[in-house]
Amino acid sequence: MSFEPVPQRPPHLSQTGPQTGIAGAESARSARGALTISSLDKSFTISGTARKVLDGINLTVRPGEFVSIVGASGCGKSTLLRLIVGLDDEYTGEIRLDGERVATTSLDRGIVFQDHRLFPWMTLEQNVELALLNTDVPKSRRAQIVADHIALVNLTGFEKAYPHQLSGGMAQRAAIARALVTEPKLLLLDEPLGALDALTRVHVQNELQRIWMQQRSTMVMVTHDVEEALYLGDRVIVMTPHPGRIRRIVDVDLPHPRDRRSPVLHRLKDEILAELTAAPTDTTDDARGNLVLLPTREDR
Amino acid sequence: MATAPASFLPSGSRRPGFKLGPLPQALVPPLALFAVWQLACLTGLFPEQVLVPPSTVARTLARLAASGELERDVGVSLRRLLVGFGAGALTGLAFGAATALSRWTEAALWPLFLLLWQVPVIAFLPVLVLFFGIDETFKITIVALATFFPVALATFDGIKSVPRAWFEVAQVYRTRLPDLLWRILVPATVPAILTGLRVAITRAWVVLVAGELLAADSGIGQLMETGRQLFQIDVVLAGVITSGVIGFLLDRCARALEARATRWKDA
Known part of the structure; x- marks a missing residue:
């Protein structure tokens, strides 16, 4: 297997037609892995009361694109992946892959979980x-x-x-x-590197970038690491919790493979972090409340 | 990865539990016990008929073995164990799986099972004697009963504790039902079931010997009971030692099998 970044798929699965050179690969690629999510809502019922975890999600992912989703825990980013892969199909709105509505699982959609399973x-x-x-x-x-x-x-x-x-x-x-x-036309990655130590993480991030460049399937990765999201993603979706909403979509206009030291990445990282930490949501208020209480407890 | 892959392969790895385990230090306590026993006999504190010295027991054991009596009785007992264990294990597996795989059967059958599980199998012996007499059917039934409960329980728990995450993986790859059963559900539950089988076989052996003591015309338990009636304590003790050793060996073999079947667990 060659390791040069040629956007060509091994031809062992059914393809739309015979591939002849790069042009053929291009046309085959454009027909694969376009993800469209429109006005997606998802609620969980916890002890009788419905709780909204995803609220009005609209997102289009281009074929062959790498999209990262970042957000605080509880913003529904993992739930979103479970809906896209088809492990959960109780939702309102629409998820379509290449025009086809997602219902239950399919070999067109792969997933890597946080625990390797x-x-x-x-x-x-x-x-x-x-x-x-x-x-x-x-x-x-x-x-x-x-x-x-x-x-x-x-x-x-x-x-x-x-x-x-x-x-x-x-x-x-x-x-x-x-x-x-x-x-798969679409690969979903649910915090795939979340359980790894910092050094291994960097190594697997590089590997993932190389694999994606070689494979060129559409990839959607959920992470809570802003740096990782920026390093890998063509676009970074910033989500806020309670209920999970898309707050901002950041274009990372840098060619792959990327340089971690790139000033663009660092500027974007600061911006996104500011966005994520400034958001006056319920949880941060709660957290602050607790933080104020702690010293008084210690005084007693 | 630049690491030599060979070091990660299981070929060179040890197999814990596969050896029978007679480390030198494991022999010290039994030998000490025999020594104390022999010394106690030499002091003459107890009548010779009551506390038979181990040397006499060893002679009796050798005599019983030479005459073929021991072999016959042990053979009869082991045959009962095998048939009863087979029957009990199969029904236990079927029952455990059936209750674990359906919510309805679980709700209907599991409480009764848990209630009966609390009753010692020995407590059923008088009733079973009334039903089946003291023939082979009786002995095979008690062995099957003693096997059924631990196996059913282990199967039930084994299936119930298969992580949901693994079913999700199967769902993602659209694994067909036969593959899901044979490649995922069975291997995932095998360790628990093997532990259940191991507990069951030693338990079944104990119950069988007890049953034979109570009512039998052959078998290791009957050998001991006849010895008791004729006040041949050396024969009784020879039976005690034999049944103990057989129980021990059954457990070791079961453990070895268990370790072999779950080699992938070794960390």
């Missing part, structure tokens, strides 16, 4: 292959496709390793391989 009794290879069980991919070709995707996430040599034998970063890369092996 690899099955501990399966080797890395078997875990990745599990995703292909219910596909048209001929059995004779599966091994090669699995090997290609393990190579894509730089885990060649660990095919026979069990999840407990992998480090946190390796397990998360394995989960990415499993999610990509079905060639």
Whole structure:
């Protein structure tokens, strides 16, 4: 497998037509992975009372785009991903992928969870292959496709390793391989690096950028790390909680691969952080209230 | 990754619990016990008929083994254990799975199960004797009963504790029901069920020996009971040691199997 950033998909899954060179790939790509969300509302009923977690979400993601979503916990960003992937389909409004309304799960939409969710009794290879069980991919070709995707996430040599034998970063890369092996039009990433230590995080961020440049599927990543969101995203969606709303959409007009030291990224980071921390929402008020109370408790 | 992958592969990893475990220090307490026992006999504090010295028990054991008596009785008991355990394990598995997989059956059957589970199996013996007499059916039934409860409980808990997250993964990849069952649900519940089977087989063995003591014409328990009636305490103690050793070996074998089947758990 070549590691140069050529936006071409391995042709093992059904494609719209025969691909001839870059132009063919371009046209195939433009037909894949366009996500449209319009006036999406979602409520949970907690002990009798309905609580709105997502309120009037409108968002269009272009095919092949990398979109990051940041926001404080409770802004419904993970709920949004669960709705898009189809694990939860109680909502009002519309979610469409390439024009088709989302109902239940589909192999067109992959997801990587915060916990890698690899099955501990399966080797890395078997875990990745599990995703292909219910596909048209001929059995004779599966091994090669699995090997290609393990190579894509730089885990060649660990095919026979069990999840407990992998480090946190390796397990998360394995989960990415499993999610990509079905060639989904859209890959959702739900705080995929949230459980990793700072150094591993940076490493897997670089890997993720390389994989996305090589793969060019549409990716939507939820994170609470503004820097990570900016480093990877073509656009960053800033959400505020209670109820979850889109507050701002930031265009990150920098080519990939990016330089972490870029002044643009740092300026945007300060702006977004200011936006997130200045927002006078219920929770921050509560938090402040608690903070004021604490010293008086200590005085007693 | 530049690390040598070989070091991560399971081939070289140890298999805990696979050895039978007779470390040198494990032999000290039993040997000390035998020594104290032998010394107590030498003091003559107890009548010889009541406290038989271990040397005599060992001789009796050798005699019983040589005559083929021991082999026959142990064989009979183990056959009962095998048949009863098989029947109890299968029904326990089926019952546990059926109750865990449906809300309706759980609500209907589980409370009664939990109530009966609190009753010691031995307490059923008099009633079972009335129903089945003291023939093979009786002994196999008590073994099956002693097996059924721990296996059903372990199966139920095993299935109930499969994380929701794993079902979600299956949902995302549109895994078909047979694959979901064989590749996810079964491996996820196997560790719990194996623990249940291990608890069950040792428990079943204890109950079987007790049942044979009460009512039987053959088997290791009957050997002990006959010895008691003829006041051959050496025969009784030979039976005690034999049943203890067999129970111990059953447990070790079950543990080894368990460790082997859940090798992927080793951290």
